[in-house]
Amino acid sequence: MKPATDLPDRRTLLNDLWAIQLEKRHISDQGIKTLAARYQLSEVEIEGVVSFYHFFHRQPAGQYTIYVNNSVTAMHSGMPAIISAFEEATGARIGQTDPTGTFGLYETSCIGLSDLEPACLINFQPFTHLTPQKVKALVWQLRRGVPVEQLANPIPQHLRYQLPPDRAVLLRPFVPGETLKPLLQLDPEEVLSTLEASGLRGMGGAFFPVGKKWRLCREQPGNEKYILCNADEGEPGTFKDRMLLQYLPGLVIEGMIHAAYATGAAEGWIYLRAEYRWLLPELEAAVAAYYDRGWLGAQIPAKSPFRFDIHIPLGAGAYVCGEETAMMNSLEGLRGEPRVRTYFPVERGYRQKPTVVNNVETFAAAARVLEIGAERFAALGTPQMKGTRLLSIAGDCERPGVYEIEWGTRLAEVLDWAVAKSTLAVQISGPSGQCIDPNYGDPCFDWDDLRCGGAVTIFNTQRDLLQILRNFSSFFAEESCGVCTPCRAGNFIFTRKLDKLAKGLGRADDYVEIQNWSNIMRQTSRCGLGRAATHALLTAMEHFPGYFSWYFSPNGAAGAQPFDLEAAVSDYRETVNKTLGTTKTN
Amino acid sequence: MAKAVSIQIDGIEVQAEEGQNLVDAIRGAGVFIPSLCYYEHIQPPLGTCRVCTVLVNGKPTASCTATVRPGMKVVTQTKELEDVRKGMVEMLFAEGNHFCPACEKSGDCDLQGLGYRLGVTATRFPHLFVNRLIDYRPERMVIDHNRCIRCRRCVEEVRTDAGKAVFSFVNRGKDTEVAIDYKAETELTEAQALQAMHLCPVGAILVRGKSLARPVGERKYDQTEQGWEKEEGAIEVPTPKPGAPKKVVATTSLAGCFGCHMSLLDIDEELLDVVELVDFNKSPLTDIKEFSRRCDVGIIEGGCCNSENVEVLRAFREHCDMLIGVGECAIWGGLPAMRNFIPIEECLLEAYGRTTELEDSKVVIPKHEDLPELLDRVYGCQEIVRMDYFIPGCPPDARHIWKVLKHALFGQPYALTHEEFKYD
Ligand SMILES: Cc1cc2nc3c(=O)[nH]c(=O)nc-3n(C[C@H](O)[C@H](O)[C@H](O)COP(=O)(O)O)c2cc1C
Ligand code: SF4
Ligand code: SF4
Ligand code: SF4
């Protein structure tokens, strides 16, 4: 038997699948056969990749493929009515195409437009602030042949809060090339020590010190190293990377150039989530502009000139690909499953070579550190969290959008800026974060308090917490990569548990079980997805004991479990009634 | 030559090879650690099942994914870790559809073996009852998705001579499963096909015409299997104080086959002793139909498949101080739960629409106010009422039922030992 490593390189597989999907509107059996032959793989392996990614369809997905998103904020902004309007206007049921194959209508996870909900993608172009009337008009125009691109909305910047110029880090005037100037004076070692001195940490959720990560990569032997910009931004409610990529792509690119210089990497990728495909032309133009100026390619001006290339591959609809090792697998043309942690990416990452993975915002902030200096950066924020952070604020507030705040800012202040009224709960860092009562203990954004990954989603007193948590639960059950038991089965089991609570069948025992089961998932899951999946539920139970006491009523004294007999026999009754008087058809 | 280094396992310094897989190092130190997906020569390790979770330097880690490093501190045995690992096995049982009595791998199955070993009687999780495929399309194999634990061994290991993968994971999230390549499968040699069947830790890969079954006594988990300490020693059965009042027992068979009741009677002459000790109230054994007094213990065979079962079970809960579920059907539905994957309409039409000989050729599904109504699926007893104890088995052995019962009635309840409750 041949080891898998002898097989042909499959790095271009996702690209090829995209080409087929976009042209033929699905990946047919023939398409699978062709690719299997091209890559010398068995068909089932291609099938395995295709079925992993949400945006690859095995059945035709319509000339116009519509993805409505089922994030909590979308649902709260009236998505159910939008879905009905699409169904009515297109004749397609959700999850299918209409009989003529013109329109395909599908649900998908958050598409990174939470400040503009209800929103959808049509052929990967964004449509925001939808209303049933708008949907009708839109479908009518599409039927008349108006190109989708022409109809798509411009996406506003929605920069809501900018720090005063002396405190702003990211959102301040940007002159392309400005952050690269220091490279003429600094050698890589000095870049590293600047970053280390700044205290900048990663912004993608794990908060690993950036200087240290880059140094670890630099210290690895060999000269084949890679820079990977994580633009997968899949955490529902997060859209700050979208804003950066759209309005400050140069800053992100410059951050990657710094990383390349500091680590010795010669190639970089911006792994762009397919939901942001509409950003691709602008982003490619931005990269091209850097090549034009000689800031990318061979001989990049610096104290010791270097070479660096950037490519922009696309994801294909999988939240878990935001996990760094899953992303590397995805880039390699595999299913986007997180790897077993035998090595850190800086030791063995993409193609088993040392790789720096950072979030979009991290690269942008790193570039700014070089520009404004470590000292000025480190003077901002708190002792443990230096500098600033972008927040994506959405949900029940008047001013959703992107806010740059200094670490240490109080949540109450942020809610005021956003004009959030009658706030019941705030979801910090998306579904994998905490669901908290903002009035409880005056929380602020800091290491030991709200270590926020970027999303702040606001729910007012009209909202049903359990429904929100149920939405999160199915998100994880769908988006789990499925490779490890606790996350694949555990999240599924949790959806059932929450259904049980929603039916009013919960008891005090369930409260204890939720804690026990969550602990099991936290201790055993391979990656952060499974470990964090019940975090929101646990924190909500802790912060809203009054609300939950209704769901966890005392255990029945006689030992009767809640069981709805009427519901359990209803299928039988229906069948009996339906078949009354029907004739046998053998 | 690997360097011997010293590491700590549960507070004890032991020597292990640097770089060695931690599972092997733990086992080398004579400490039991379960595993399911771990397959020695697959690198990097699969790390899918997570039943080998331990603490490495305080951090929960799947031990098969860690390698020995000097000075590492490993904790394997805490109450919490044991519960967590057992939880993993329970989760796999809840996720799949494991009808062991009908399974070719029974007795040789790693999942089943671990279930016994870790003392899983009932899973704490609700059974998901997802309708899964038994794939008969491959030429040479049958793939039973009900039993697959997605360990990934077959995906990594089974390749044709041309190097093509025969298995792959497909879909993702809760729908993740293993699929087989029908073309590549035909290219496997007989030996490769058999290898696939044998590397599968459960009974998900079967090769047509090749029996997995080995005679009892020769199977992997038969009692002499090395590394499994034999649990022995007579357990003292408590006896009632002389002159104490007789205990009152009720029994019922819900959606079961009466097999557990038959087993109950299987103690032969000892039955006479039993009659000395207990009085039977409502029970098919006495033909008493209604409870006439409060009972100490209710013995339940079978799960609930219709409205009458639910009512009877609830009445038992109300009239008995303690409820003991006997057999797999009571625990989670058992064999009758095989119908849980079929919509009730289809079940009823199959039974009354297509197969009965009715003269007027009308579909008549019996319905009368005196007839119980069918539930949408078969439920385990603890989904309806709180249960106090379960005695696993299909059916459990008579001696064990009585041993548990006597303990429950006259002394402390005790968990059956592994040897006792193996029924594969
Ligand atoms: C399930 C999961 C999803 C993730 N999604 C993202 C993401 O969308 N964007 C991101 O930057 N990091 C994401 N991460 C974190 C990355 O694995 C990684 O830690 C991060 O990109 C490192 O960059 P940083 O050091 O700049 O934060 C995710 C992690 C997990 C476990
Ligand atoms: S925790 Fe979930 S997403 Fe992460 S590896 Fe396991 S199954 Fe995949
Ligand atoms: S695979 Fe194992 S656990 Fe599953 S039914 Fe077969 S013997 Fe039982
Ligand atoms: S078929 Fe068997 S070997 Fe393959 S993943 Fe399933 S359990 Fe593992």
Ligand code: FES
């Ligand atoms: S044996 Fe370690 S994860 Fe499966």
